[in-house]
Amino acid sequence: MAARQVDAQAPGIHGIAGVGTLAALNHRNQTGEGQKVDIALVDSVVASLEIITQIYLTEGRIPERIGNRYESCYPYDTFEAKNGDVVIAAANDKLWRLVARVMAQPELAERDEFKTNPLRVQNHARLKAIMEAWTRRLDVDDIVNQMLAAGVPAAPINNIDQLIADPHIADAREMFVDIVHPIAGKLKLTGSHIKLSKTKTGLRTPSPLLGQHNAQVYGEILGLSGADIEQLTREGVL
Structure with missing residues (x-):
């Protein structure tokens, strides 16, 4: 089986290392050749930046802090409701038209400044103000249920x-x-x-309690006798 090299310990990296190990294992099953899987925590963090690094690579622009808003599509943001906050994730023009329909303002989708996704990203502050004028009148569950019923991804925070x-x-x-x-x-x-x-x-x-499985580990697995375990316990080894 392929070996695994992990450069740092963190909860997220274990899953990434698992995917890499499975990929190497699949290659081994197909070719009979094993390989080393090298997973670095810093590489995993860089990969998790997703669109942030790509913005700089394509535009030469350093992204700034934008809150919960997604950088490349809108409305994909958190919105204030009457009793909390809600996420509405309309990542394309079709979903945006559905959002406008749920809000009973279908004409919003045809306004020049909101007609396409790049325009909505550019005019996100204006669109958010319009949407929150609607969301603030409703409970979180009402908004989520209406959006989901229309096919728009939405969730409470x-x-x-x-x-x-x-x-x-x-x-x-x-x-x-x-x-x-x-x-x-x-x-x-x-x-x-x-x-x-x-x-x-x-x-x-x-x-388990401290020492709860000593007899099983040292006796059944390592083959020590009961007397050996008692002696090791008296000597403070166990």
Whole structure:
């Protein structure tokens, strides 16, 4: 199997290294030849910049801070609602016409300054003010439901208690599960974000107690006798 070299430790890089390892493994399966997978944290950060680096490479312009607005299409931004904030992501002209229709202002899509995506990006501040005059009159859920029904990507911006109470995330996706710890008692923990169709993932046991599996590891796996384990324990080795 291909070796893996990871230059730094971070939660995100493990997934990237996994993809690289699978690619090398697929090559090995096809050719019989293994290879080294070299993943650097700095390379991963550069790749995650996506359009930001490309703007400089194509335009020679250094992008500035723009909040939650997307640099290359509009309206793709957060908007203030009556009871919170909402994301509306209209990444092309077709979706923008749907947004205007949901707002009951289809004429907006035909205005010269908003007719095409480059024009909307150029005039984003003016368009955001018009859209927020509409979104501020509605609850977040009303906006999201109307946009989704029309085929426009939209979502609420949740705080943590709303996230944990979300039935799709908590129940349908099983991202918060109950488990009983022998000392701490009943706990709610974050579930597995990896879902497999054949081998179900999940939390099977709570975190182990200190030394809980010593007998299994040193006895069953390493082959030490009970007397050996007791002696190592007395000597402070275990």
